[in-house]
Amino acid sequence: MMMSSEIFIVSLVLLGTSFLVSTTLKQKFTRYSKIGLANGLSGREIAEKMLRENGIYDVKVVPGEGFLTDHYNPVTKTVSLSPEVFNGTSVSAAAVAAHECGHAVQHATQYGPLMLRSKLVPAVKFSSMLVNWILLAGMVVIALTNNPTILLVGIVAMSITVLFTLITLPVEFDASKRALAWLNRTNITNGEEYPKAKDALKWAATTYVVAALAAVVQLIQYIMIYMNSRDRT
Numbered sequence: 567m568m569m570s571s572e573i574f575i576v577s578l579v580l581l582g583t584s585f586l587v588s589t590t591l592k593q594k595f596t597r598y599s600k601i602g603l604a605n606g607l608s609g610r611e612i613a614e615k616m617l618r619e620n621g622i623y624d625v626k627v628v629p630g631e632g633f634l635t636d637h638y639n640p641v642t643k644t645v646s647l648s649p650e651v652f653n654g655t656s657v658s659a660a661a662v663a664a665h666e667c668g669h670a671v672q673h674a675t676q677y678g679p680l681m682l683r684s685k686l687v688p689a690v691k692f693s694s695m696l697v698n699w700i701l702l703a704g705m706v707v708i709a710l711t712n713n714p715t716i717l718l719v720g721i722v723a724m725s726i727t728v729l730f731t732l733i734t735l736p737v738e739f740d741a742s743k744r745a746l747a748w749l750n751r752t753n754i755t756n757g758e759e760y761p762k763a764k765d766a767l768k769w770a771a772t773t774y775v776v777a778a779l780a781a782v783v784q785l786i787q788y789i790m791i792y793m794n795s796r797d798r799t
Contacts, residue, residue: 577787580780587776591769595634598762599650599658605754609651609659616667616748617645625670627652627663636662638669640684645670657755661763664749665770668741679736690730693723701788714795721788731774731781738774742767 607615613627630636630646638645645666651659672680697720704717746764749755755763 574787576783577780580776580783584773584776584780587769587772591773592634594766594769595658595662598661598766599654599656601657601759601762602655603657603660603754603759604756606655607660607754608653608655609647609663610653612660612754613645613647613663613667615752615754616664616745617670619748619752620667620671620674622670622674625667629653634662636666638666638673640669640673640680643670643673657759657762658766660749660755660759661745661766664745664754664763665741665767668744668748669737671744672737672741677737677740679733679740683730683733683737686726686730686733689726693726697723697727705791708791708795712795714792717788717792717795721785721792724785724788728778728781728785731778735774735778738771742771 610627610629617623617625617627625638625643625645627645627647629652630648632648633650635648636646636651645663647663647666650656651662653659669680671677700716700720700723704714704720707713707716746760746767749763750760
């Protein structure tokens with residue numbers, strides 16, 4: 567098992583990696599947003615087309631706000647696209663719109679990991695509101711009394727969030743796979759545009775991988791603190 571100093575170093579590396587990946591992602595999307603699609607279709611039109619061609623007629627494509635805030639809401643059955651994607655006619659707009667519709671297709675086909683993640687949402691919302699306070703209280707109690715019980719409760723709550731983060735990985739990868747397959751099959755993106763759409767989604771997926779690794783490392787760090795404290799009792 568890694569020592570605490572090694573965990574700290576890994577955390578710093580992941581923090582730097584997260585910043586690098588996030589910066590690269592924004593640069594990629596900004597660059598590809600300046601490359602117009604040959605067919606001139608907007609993100610909204612692409613999303614609606616992909617939904618129809620997958621036999622989905624009960625999902626609405628709606629405009630959202632902010633940059634890279636695009637998402638699919640399985641509760642309201644809406645694909646929310648940021649202004650740059652909703653109105654955009656670029657490679658970035660095509661990639662993002664198709665990816666979010668990939669989630670709608672997952673929902674329609676009852677894709678296992680997505681269904682599991684949806685079931686975890688209530689527990690994740692509850693635990694995320696309390697986990698930081700519980701972990702803080704646990705660290706204080708350990709410092710004062712060396713009793714790790716409260717920290718263990720925080721670790722359990724944190725584990726739910728980490729599990730959610732890990733389940734998100736196959737969900738995101740599969741949505742991109744569906745999106746790219748459809749973009750290629752329907753020639754929405756031509757031979758020059760498709761590799762750029764693929765590159766954009768690759769970097770988007772990388773952000774989830776880094777976030778998952780960071781969450782796992784942080785969980786391990788608290789587990790080590792708990793085990794060291796228990797050994798001293």
